[in-house]
Amino acid sequence: MYEHLETAENRENLKRVVVDPVSRVEGHGKVTLLLDENNKVRQARLHIVEFRGFERFIQGRPYWELPVLVQRLCGICPVSHHLAAAKAIDQLVGVDPENLPVSADKLRRLLHFGQVLQSHALHFFHLSSPDLLFGFESDIAKRSIIAVLGEYPDIGLQGVKLRKYGQEVIRMISGKRVHGTGAIAGGMNKALTKAERDYLLEDIDQIITWSEGSVALIKKVHCSNLPYYDDFATIRSNYLGLIKPDGGLELYHGGLRAKKDNGEIIMDHIDYCQYNDYIHEEVRSWTYMKFPYLLSLGQENGWYRVGPLARVNNCDYIDTPLAEAARVEFKAHSEETMIHSTLAFHWARLIEALHCAESIKELLHDPDILGHDLVAQGDKRYEGVGVIEAPRGTLFHHYQVDENDIVTKANLIVSTTSNNMAMNESVRQVAAEYLSGRELTEPLLNNLEVAIRAYDPCLSCATHAVGKMPLQLELIDAEGKLVDKLVKHSDGQIERLDG
Amino acid sequence: MVKPVLLFGYGNLSRGDDALGPLLLEFLEDTVNPDKIEILTDFQLQIEHALDLENRELVLFIDASVSCAGAFDFALLEPARDKSYTTHAMSPAAVLDVYQSIKKQTPPPCFLLSIKGEKFELGEGLSANAQQHLAQACRFTGNLLNTPDSSAWRRQAKSLL
Secondary structure (H helix, E strand, O other): OOHHHOOOOOHHHOEEEEEOOOOOOOOOEEEEEEEOOOOOEEEEEEEEOOOOOHHHHHOOOEHHHHHHHHHHHOOOOHHHHHHHHHHHHHHHOOOOHHHOOHHHHHHHHHHHHHHHHHHHHHHHHHHHHHHHHHOOOOOHHHOOHHHHHHHOHHHHHHHHHHHHHHHHHHHHHHOOOOOOOOEEOOEEOOOOOHHHHHHHHHHHHHHHHHHHHHHHHHHHHHHHOHHHHHHOOOOOOEEEEEEOOOOEEOOOOOEEEEEOOOOOEEEEEEOHHHHHHOEEEEOOOOOOOOEEEEOOOHHHHOOEEOOHHHHHHHOOEOOOHHHHHHHHHHHHOOOOOOOOOOOHHHHHHHHHHHHHHHHHHHHHOOHHHHOOOOEOOOOOOOEEEEEEEEOOEEEEEEEEEOOOOEEEEEEEEOHHHHOHHHHHHHHHHHHHHHHOOOOOOHHHHHHHHHHHHHOOOOOOOOOOOOOOOOEEEEEEOOOOOEEEEEEEOOOOOEEEEEO | OOOOEEEEEEOOOOOHHHHHHHHHHHHHOOOOOOOOEEEEEEOOOOHHHHHHHOOOOEEEEEEEEOOOOOOEEEEEOOOOOOOOOOOOOOOHHHHHHHHHHHHOOOOOOEEEEEEEOOOOOOOOOOOHHHHHHHHHHHHHHHHHHHOOOHHHHHHHHHHOO
C-alpha cells in the first residue's frame, strides 16, 4: 500500500506541488504532492473541504422538514438524502422498516432505482466516458460529452436519455425532478397513478437494452487494456455496504456487511441503527474530512471502500437476471475473490445501472406499486437512524429530537467521507507509479482526476456554481521559489504561468 | 403538448444567493400565462436539459452570477463547447451545444438572465443586495414576458450591452 506517502520525513527539504481549487466557494478537492530532488513523490494527500456545516444546517429544524431540506445538500443525489432522512424520521414516528406499508416501501424503492440509474448514467457517460473512450492523456478538447456525442453519437445520446429516464421516474413519484416531496415520516404522500405507471413503462424495455449495451461497452474498454485498467489507481481494501438477508445486492434497505480484501467476512447483517458500535471516525490534523474505520480492525487497518465496487464485491448475487449475468462475468475477469481495480468502479456502476433498469420494470408491473395505503403510524421516539446505498456508497443519517420535535443532534456520514482514505490511497498510487519524475503537464493533472473521478466523489454539494474540479498545480523548489505553475480554471481552460 | 416558452431557473434554495433563479420564477409563477409558458427549476444544468429545449419557440435561463456589472445581465445565448469535462454542472451555452449535437439543428432562441449574487453559503438566506437585485430582475422579466418574441428580446439584449 501507499500509506508511507501520507507523511514524508524531512519535509523541509522537499519541493511542494499543490493541486488547489481556484473556485469561489466551498466544495473542492485539493491534492498536495511533495517531491524530492529527483522529482520522486515523497508525500501525497487529497483534501476535500466541503462537508463542514451539514449537521449545523439540520440542527434546530423540526424533523418533518428534513426529507425536503436535506435534498439541498446535494445537487446530484438529492433523492438519496431525501430517502435516508425519511428512513430516519420513520423511526421518530415509531415506524420500523418492516412496518412501512407495502406500497410505500415499493414506491420508495422505485424512486431510489430511478435516482441511482440517472446518477450512474451521468457519471459514466458525461464525466468518465471521455477519458475512457479517448484516453486519459488525450487532447483536452476531446475529453467532453460533446466530443463523445460527435464521435460516438449513439453512445452519447443513450447516456443523455438514460439520465432523462431516471429523472422522469423521480418526477412521476415525487412530483418534481428536484425538491420533490415523495417520502414523509411513515410512508409516502402520493400514490402512483395508472397513467404515470404506463408512461414509465413505455420506454423501459429500451432503457434496459441501452443499460445492457453500456455494460458491454465498459467490459470491452476495461478488458482491451486489462493490465493497465487493473493496475491504475488500484489499492487493496476492505469493503462495506448494505446487503439483503440472503446476501443479495441491496440498495434501499438491509443489514451492514463488511469484507476484507481477501473476501473474508468481517461483519454481516448488522443492524445499521447500531452503526456507532462498529464504525468510528478518525480526525487528522491536515484535513477537515474525517476518516471512518471499522472498529474491530482499528484505525490503521479498518478503513474501507463503499459504492458500486464495494456492493458488487460484497454481494453473493443480484436478483435481476441480466445484472446477475453481468456480475458473474465481472467477477470472472479476475482470478481474485475480490476485484480491487479502482477503474472497475465504472464496470460495477454500469452493472448496477442495469440492475436498476430491470428492477424498475419489475416494480412497474407489480400491482402494489399503484396502492393507496401509504402511511403508517406509531409512537414517538427521540432518535432515528436512516441508512441507504446512495449511488456513491453507503449514506448514514442519524438524528436526535427533543420533546418539541426539534432536531438537537445530527450526524451524517456521506459516501465520499467513507471513501476518503481510499481516494487518498489511490491518489498516492497514481502519484508514485505514474507521475513520479515527470514534467508538470495537463495530462498529469488528468491522471490524478481520473483516479479521483472513478469514485465519483460528491465534491459538488451543492450549488451549481461549484462542483467543478478546478485545479492549480504549483511546483516550488526547496527554497520555496515557484518553479512552475499550471492552472486549470473552473471553465476548463488550461493556463501555464511562468514561475 | 409542449408550451412555446420555457422559463428555466436553476440554483439551490438553501445556498444563499444561489436561490435567485428559482426564486424569481416563484415570484412570477402566478403572473404568467400557463397555456403558453412552462416553468422549470433545477439545482444545476445537466445534459438531459437539452431535451427540454425541444419544440420551444423561446427559452429564458435564469441564474445567479457573481460577475454581473449591475443588478442583472440579459444576453442572447449561443451554443458553446464547455471545456470542462469534470463538472457535475453545465453552462447554458453548453446545454445548447448538446442540443445541437443531439438534434443536428440550431437550438431555439435562448437567452440568459443573470442576477447578481454575492453569498453562497449552505443554510444562508438571500443577502440584502441580492434581494434588491431580485426585485429589479422581477420587474425586468415581467416586462420581457409581455412581449414573448425573440426579435424583441434580441433588441432588449443589445440595448443592455
